[in-house]
Amino acid sequence: MRDLTDDRIREHLGAYFQVPVPAEQDRVSSFDYCFNHFQAFRERGEAARLASPEVLELSCLHLGFYLASWGMMRGSSELLQRSLRHLVPVLEVIAATPDDLWTLDVPDYTPEAGARLLALEEQIRRALGGTREATQTLSMKVMLGVFGNVPAFDTNFCAGSGLRVLSARAVSDLRDFHTRHAGALAQSIYTRDFLTGAxxxxxxxxAKLLDMVFFLEGAAAVNSA
Structure with a gap:
């Protein structure tokens, strides 16, 4: 895994929200609105309701728009040919996920936690159901937007970090990177509220901060190639 200086980490975290429109309207906040929806249910002890008849459609809408906003419904993706109903099995997995996996974060990445993350990723990928787009990138975008417990491992993240896939080794490397740079990553960045923008x-x-850092590091590498 590639290393970065603390100054480089702070530079990326500062640049992430420098967008051409107000941040609450930019796609960077698509994560916020999705994450807020799911986490609010979990914080009330109501995660099981996310797949209930009265909440299921809204949950699919939040997840679906976030995935679209973050590039998972581009022209060649099979998700582009599917309706929101395609996400119902994923919501059923989410609703049944143990509470401690919702709160797991990079400093807590033990070998046991890594194995559980891998098992959850596989569950979500299977729930996406055999489409060409049901790759680890897609399943981990789901995990990032809902639980916030892993980076997305998309093209830019992988280019920036030097990691390729979620694995036991990658989990260990991410934890070690965080340990080395905990000071630079000790920043309180808050989600925005959909209604007020506050x-x-x-x-x-x-995990989200690391995703941001390596996304921009990878984008810089790709653009300079």
């Missing part, structure tokens, strides 16, 4: 009291998890 900041909530819900912090970005460390």
């Amino acid at each position: 900041f909530t009291g819900r912090r970005y998890p460390q």
Whole structure:
């Protein structure tokens, strides 16, 4: 895994929200609105209701728009040919996920936790059901937007970090990177509320901060190639 200086980490975290429109309207906040929806149910002890008849459609809409906003419904993707109903099995997995996996974050990445993350990723990928787009990138975008417990491992993240896939080794490398740079990553970044655009009291998890850092590091590498 590639290493970065603390200054480089702070530079990326500062640049992430420098967008051409107000942040609450930019796609960077698509994560916020999705994450807020799912986490609010979990915080009330109501995660099981996310797949209930009265909430299921809204949950699919939040997840679906976030995935579309973050590139998972581009022209060649099979998700583009599917309706929101395609996400119902994923919501059933989410609703049944143990509470401690919702709160797991990079500093807590033990070998046992890594094995459980891998098992959850496989469950979500299977729930997506055999489409060409049901790759680990897609399943991990789901995990990032809902639980915030892993980076997305998309093209830019992988280019920036030097990691390729979620694995026991990658989990260990991410934890070690965080340990080395905990000071630079000790920033309180909060999600935005959909209705007001104001900041909530819900912090970005460390996995999300690492996703942001290596996304921009990878984008810089790709653009300079």
